[in-house]
Amino acid sequence: MSKALDHDPDHWPRRLVAVTPVLPMLPILIVCALVLVGLVDGSGVTWVPLLATAPALAATTGGPRGVLCVGLLSAVLGVSLGIRGDAADGVLAVALASLLVVTLACAATSALRGRRERVLAAVRSVAEAAQQALLQPIPATVGPFQVAVRYSAAAAEARIGGDLYALVSTPHGVRLIVGDVRGKGLPAVGTAALVLGVFREAAHDEPDLLDVVARIERSLARNLGTDDFVTAVVAGYPRDGQLEVVNCGHAPPLLVRDSVVVPVEPVRPAPPLGLRTLSGETPDLQVLPFADGDQLLLYTDGVTEARNHDREFYPLAEGLARHTGDEPVDTVTALHGELLAHVGGRLHDDAALLLLRMPARTEAPAPREPSGTVRVESCSP
Incomplete structure (x- = not known):
């Protein structure tokens, strides 16, 4: 059957698709922005705990490997900030330990999310087959x-x-x-x-x-x-x-x-x-x-x-x-x-x-593809 008409609910997924390529770069941009702010105002280690937002965001868009890479980048730059700001070793160690814990937790969360997405994809494929049979x-x-x-x-x-x-x-x-x-x-x-x-x-x-x-x-x-x-x-x-x-x-x-x-x-x-x-x-x-x-x-x-x-x-x-x-x-x-x-x-x-x-006897309709079914993106909803 013909394609679904373009309505707001149909445009919304398209907007998400358009934004998706930017999302993996967002954690890195956040790290760079925080480091830049820390270098400019000279506060150094004060900004290191906020670097944990980068692996947390990476967990929503990427896999465990990507989360660990973002966490490693955040740690390296955090050390640089601490040394440049002459932070006390104890304070810097606590900030980096917090960043490490958050990174490991986010990596585990990302792994679980990926597993659930694979299960959901399998369930949806079964639903597609069931629909075609029913x-x-x-x-x-x-x-x-x-x-x-x-x-x-x-x-x-x-x-x-x-x-x-x-x-x-x-x-x-x-x-x-x-x-x-x-x-x-x-x-x-x-x-x-x-x-x-x-x-x-x-x-x-x-x-x-x-x-x-x-x-x-x-x-x-x-x-x-x-x-x-x-x-x-x-x-x-x-x-x-x-x-x-x-x-x-x-x-x-x-x-x-x-x-x-x-x-x-x-x-x-x-x-x-x-x-x-x-x-x-x-x-x-x-x-x-x-x-x-x-x-x-x-x-x-x-x-x-x-x-x-x-x-x-x-x-x-x-x-x-x-x-x-x-x-x-x-x-x-x-x-x-x-x-x-x-x-x-x-x-x-x-x-x-x-x-x-019922077409008129004089009509000669052109052959078309099977109509099949069309689902509305919930649904629509």
Whole structure:
């Protein structure tokens, strides 16, 4: 999918990258500045204890070897300052001993920090692999549709969350699901993986879309707790011109036809997946006409419940009307950028957008790279 738009949260990491090459030189500059001040005012050993700030700062940017080198430089120059200022041997020895202790402590701290960074990098690589397995990249075209996806985990370090989506081409037509697991963290990720696994299998096996939903429901009933559930919209395109939609307690998709945005409200509200046994209600199958140029946006509540500083929700329908075009990837990218601007750069919940477009028969869309997923730098946040 296309790159993330440039917003303040995206510029912030770039500023850090721009400053990073200067940071390793900062401890040396501090040492030189302190020595220069000491030489100018002639106070000598008075400035030696402050030289310990150099290895302390080096510990935040470099490894143990760099910290020891900065500490050695500070000690050598500290001795020079003490001799030049005719400092008493006892006073100079205490100052240098303090500098040595601080240097050794900072070197140990730097070693521990480096080890933790390596562990964190390994965890992030596992999260990346888990995301690719769970939220598999979606091509820019699936069956007759143009498709674009945008997904952002609220915690950028986690890379994945409780929102889910999938779109597959089956013998029964193109089928897709967008959902939101109750809760957060690893339990939500595990439930999302369960739903997606059952959906991908049932979508190929079951001719009836309601049977696909029923299989997901049975699997969740066996594996979820009494307070757990998943809101979801499951859709299918079994034949030309007809789109089937099953809404299980999820936010209504938005249908775009002739530049008019209309929410697809369920005819009869149905409970979320995992709660059917408690309510006894079953979802309805809605059949919508879906012609050339029509678009359908599915999303999670992390989008519509995003608030700005005035506690106002993001107006997704209005945003979709403003940004609708012939390229779904451009539309969702614009929506995502506007969403980030609305919340001030950081989302506090997982957010997913999936847009389908039926191109006109006369259109010949150029092939594009798989849309995949895009995460917001936490997130954004």
